[in-house]
Amino acid sequence: MPLPTVAIVGRPNVGKSTLFNRLVGKRLALVDDRPGVTRDRREGEAELIGLKFRVVDTAGFEDEDPETLPGRMRQQTEAAVRGADVALFLIDSRAGVTPLDEEIARWLREQDTPVALAANKAEGRAGDSGVLEAFALGFGDPAPISAEHGEGIADLFEALLPHLEPEGPPDDVEADDEDEDEDRPQGPLKLAIVGRPNAGKSTLVNRILGEDRMITGPEAGITRDSIAIDMDWPTIDGGTRPLRLIDTAGLRKKARVQDKLEKLSVADTLRAVDFAEVVVLLLDATLGLEAQDLRIADAVLQEGRALVIALNKWDIAGDPSSLFGGVRHALDEGLAQVKGVPLIAVSAATGKGLGQLIDAAFEVRDAWSKRVSTGQLNRWFERAVEANPPPAPGGKRIKLRYLTQAKTRPPGFILFGTRVDQLPSSYQRYLVNGIRKELGFGAVPVRLTLRAAKNPFDNK
Template structure:
């Protein structure tokens, strides 16, 4: 599949065009420049053209900061990987000296380029469009990524670069036939959606870079480097995984910039759509209320959770700290007792295999289904051991139990006087389910319903 990279200065509309190709809002868009810092990649489509589209950081005037240099390096990688480059300019502002520097950069890469004059709605971009012709990079097309204008013109310029795909079809089929059976099985599996969350500067991006074995994400000794969620396709021991790096989560009262609010919303959306979340904790900092708040939000969304205690190599009293964190989790996150806590060093690659093993185990637990027969035998045992309380002289009777769904395990209990069953008794059932069926570390939900057993034979 062809790869297309979008490059340009900050705030020329790269992420808006990326989202239009993707068919949904994947990249953050804001009037503030510099929202995109890492390169973001997904499947794109324009009419009958299908391709991989890469969004890149806005390249402003270079400075000596490490972050700016790494952003530039990420964009260089995107250009190298691309079969075609869309060079966006802001037609309202016209061509700037730095646009000319970027044009020279593209000439050195010797890649096919289409100059895209964005923000050309109405007659606003006529001057910028004319100036873009003077870059002498080839074709120039006028569009409005925000309003969808000029997209068919862009399609006509892009289409010739896809004609070679039919010529390469035979070669591609031969390569596909040589792939191993394991690779075929890997592709047929649905990717596990694994989000990496935590406070700013806990080491989330460093962890992902070490897992995938390349400097794919920007890292620096400063908080707030990651702004929008980045999804990376990865394979772990034959299992496809969508790794999702997220922006650091601070206390709500500490968030004042609109850009950070957007980043936090994007992180929360990523957590909602994830299946397992690794919460990265900086083990050299106190285990704060904010860490518990993030963990609570993840559990409340029904996600499976694993704690990665990062920078463990810098901790002196390891056993005391580990015991303290586990006690806090068990005491304050009772709805998911037994959350795995894995000490790691993302920088040095220590403990990552144990971390991923814990992810796989808790994912299986999160997906576990218990037969109705097992549940009702168990229900009879636990209610005999500890009967439900009486209300107005009549004891509440639990008649029947079944698992309504997985992800997380959710159970329905049918009972007389269902509305009167105390929450404390529901917690008793959950705690025993967790212990007897080995459902450690995941949220468990129970719904108590009135009426008779729906599976009774009708008389």
């Protein structure tokens, strides 16, 4: 049974993201003193004194033209409220009830979604008058809370409880945990979309979802938080496969990132890459491949994530065949350690290539998660060493004994032998390339660790 949903709504800078982080128990949403930090809806699972629900952080509610960025942010907030079981209306008790609070209250009264009222920043006595003013909004007793300090949790629980179903009995919870354990090996594909600003990441996410879930527009850098969204991707046979899409903020050259908020967004994007299984690097086909794209790709591979490259805006690209060949060649030169990374031409505007892109992501996840038996691995290893024996630096032979796979996701191998510390990097690349090509790992990052066999006479 899906969890009930609570949408936090209020004007800018009243502490919505701070409360969201408090409820989910993690610093997921970016928080800053300036207003308007949050733009897209961010969701997370929350627990409040045993009450479990899904909480949605929304952008500050502003009265702006729908065509402007604040106006598009408001549309996302309105959609979140309409889809919620209860709207948690948050005001700043120290500022008191403002005209914008009153406008939000009027709008909420017109909706079908029940409303719970909370007055934030109520620690100490500075917020007492604002809490009293909140009674006039017509949503019953306001819950005085401090999201930053964790005060008023019991009052918030009482405000939400009438609108949410309590947690099920313990045996239901245990059954859910068992289901999660069964699903873990084939859990949702965690797919992060990264790239430079204005490459079309949010538009691509919306096209995959089939709805305007992310705010888009001509302005660069609209997305600030990394937003994860779960969905079921339809398959050819009529079934579905679980998918967790992660939209991220654009990554500019490090030297250009000066603003504190942009630095936080970049750090959030890098955390999203670390969380993901497969990363789609989205390129703008009208601009081609730039050095920053290769830097992003290299960072993804260094993190050990599977990589897919997507050329977006294919519908308006000039000389497409020449462009594709040029980008393919540049990628193979710039990412020589993983030649053959999937390159897919897509259009977020028209939907071209989306099926091919998602299929490629599932395929590289399978390779990234693959495990080869020790027997199969060493049969290949013996053939590889026989075909190309290791060198003998200084006339002393390097003896390679055997190879074993130590881990997956990304695949990691340990090579045992004598004098392996003198094994040239070129020979290590020969082995890694052979593992990829001959054993079906494709263009995923492969780790090779060298370990010398223990000398039984070391302690004699």
